[in-house]
Amino acid sequence: MRDRKDELAENLAKVERRITAACLAAGRKREEVTLIVVTKTYPASDVRILSGLGVRHVAENRDQDAAPKAAACSDLPLTWHFVGQLQTNKVRSVVGYAGLVQSVDRARLVTALSKEAVRQERELGCLVQVALDADESGRGERGGVGPGGIEELGELVARAPGLRLDGLMTVAPLTGPYAGRELAAFERLMDLSTDLRRAHPAANMVSAGMSADLEQAVAAGATHVRVGTAVLGVRPRLG
Numbered sequence: 001m002r003d004r005k006d007e008l009a010e011n012l013a014k015v016e017r018r019i020t021a022a023c024l025a026a027g028r029k030r031e032e033v034t035l036i037v038v039t040k041t042y043p044a045s046d047v048r049i050l051s052g053l054g055v056r057h058v059a060e061n062r063d064q065d066a067a068p069k070a071a072a073c074s075d076l077p078l079t080w081h082f083v084g085q086l087q088t089n090k091v092r093s094v095v096g097y098a099g100l101v102q103s104v105d106r107a108r109l110v111t112a113l114s115k116e117a118v119r120q121e122r123e124l125g126c127l128v129q130v131a132l133d134a135d136e137s138g139r140g141e142r143g144g145v146g147p148g149g150i151e152e153l154g155e156l157v158a159r160a161p162g163l164r165l166d167g168l169m170t171v172a173p174l175t176g177p178y179a180g181r182e183l184a185a186f187e188r189l190m191d192l193s194t195d196l197r198r199a200h201p202a203a204n205m206v207s208a209g210m211s212a213d214l215e216q217a218v219a220a221g222a223t224h225v226r227v228g229t230a231v232l233g234v235r236p237r238l239g
């Protein structure tokens with residue numbers, strides 16, 4: 001078996017080349033796009049190697065896995081992003097290590113995050129997760145609010161003590177009018193971001209694109225891509 005560090009370094013270099021090429025093709029500067037490595041299902045030892053290779057942003061989607069990993073890596077200069085569906089009973093734990101929650105999708109969650117951020121004296125960045133497979137006013141299969149719910153939720157986050165409204169996040173939908181049309185989905189997210197920034201100019205993060213569609217996300221204008229498989233390998237189980 002090859003050394004894990006060499007493997008991760010090689011994968012990271014490939015992803016870096018893809019992002020650079022996508023930026024070039026889109027006439028964007030490489031610095032406009034931040035890579036977040038999604039380390040879910042992989043061990044803390046991999047996170048440590050990635051940190052040594054220069055990764056500064058990592059993401060997780062389950063608190064049960066993320067909390068011990070973040071604790072084991074608390075000496076590293078990493079920002080942890082929480083990107084999964086979040087139950088309010090996990091909020092206390094998540095606020096303990098996450099710098100950002102990208103999956104904010106309901107008022108009750110905003111209230112819980114705010115209360116906990118204040119209690120722990122932390123400032124927590126929040127992205128509203130947008131479901132492009134939902135009705136305008138509906139909710140997504142895998143979390144997220146329909147486009148019609150962004151303004152109200154964004155306002156709520158912006159006014160909540162301890163929280164900072166940073167922008168929008170989406171996952172390319174598998175069903176509905178945007179299924180299989182990643183570029184169109186991410187362009188729609190950019191339009192929604194433009195609307196949001198009229199009232200909240202600082203909420204300029206646009207988190208979109210994963211291993212399979214990071215080029216489309218960069219082409220559409222994403223500021224953050226969340227890449228798991230292409231860096232760490234195919235996950236052993238669904239996560």
Ligand SMILES: *Cc1c(COP(=O)(O)O)cnc(C)c1O
Pocket residue numbers: 038040061083084171209210211212226227228229230239
């Ligand atoms: C797992 C996950 C990713 C990364 O997906 P890959 O296809 O492995 O790159 C990105 N975003 C979210 C919300 C995820 O759950």
